[in-house]
Amino acid sequence: MNLIDSSQERPLPKTRVACFCDQVIQGSDGVMTIVRIIDRVELNLTQPLPPETANNSTSLSHSVTFFTLLDEVQDWFGHSFELWGRAPSAGFEKQGELLFSEAKFPMGSLSLTFRAELNLYYPGNYEFEVRVQNRSIVTRSLQLIVLPPDIGRSGPGQQRL
Numbered sequence: 001m002n003l004i005d006s007s008q009e010r011p012l013p014k015t016r017v018a019c020f021c022d023q024v025i026q027g028s029d030g031v032m033t034i035v036r037i038i039d040r041v042e043l044n045l046t047q048p049l050p051p052e053t054a055n056n057s058t059s060l061s062h063s064v065t066f067f068t069l070l071d072e073v074q075d076w077f078g079h080s081f082e083l084w085g086r087a088p089s090a091g092f093e094k095q096g097e098l099l100f101s102e103a104k105f106p107m108g109s110l111s112l113t114f115r116a117e118l119n120l121y122y123p124g125n126y127e128f129e130v131r132v133q134n135r136s137i138v139t140r141s142l143q144l145i146v147l148p149p150d151i152g153r154s155g156p157g158q159q160r161l
Helices: none
Strands: 014-026 032-038 042-043 062-072 080-086 092-099 110-119 124-132 135-147 156-160
Touching: 014 135, 032 062, 062 124, 062 135, 062 156, 080 110, 092 110, 092 124, 110 124, 110 135, 135 156
Parallel strands: 042 135, 042 156
Antiparallel strands: 014 032, 014 062, 062 110, 080 092, 080 124, 124 135
């Protein structure tokens, strides 16, 4: 949904595509190819996670790619687009940022590719949001399922850690 904030006259860009995927490949002709769109990540552990500590809770994560294609962005040259993420039972935190420069994107469309981190200690629904000037453009959610070693079994679409 595209919203216009009445306190600002500049309309937000329109979202053409926003999804999680394994990879985004840009061809020599500039065309973007999205590899395997996903709406959940199911991980089978080969061994139990160690007890959570400040030292290991951030290092035990799984990365996914968040891709967004925005239209009508010409009014936003020189502004930074940001990816914010929220883990289950936590607040939003800034994950990444891309400065939009007119020289790089002359056609009025903008593709954003961010790596999003999912903490294995917090399975559940993750939300990711693209913002410009602290205004939300698009939000998508992704479910993380972590199966303990005695339950997990490898199958299509599953990854073993």
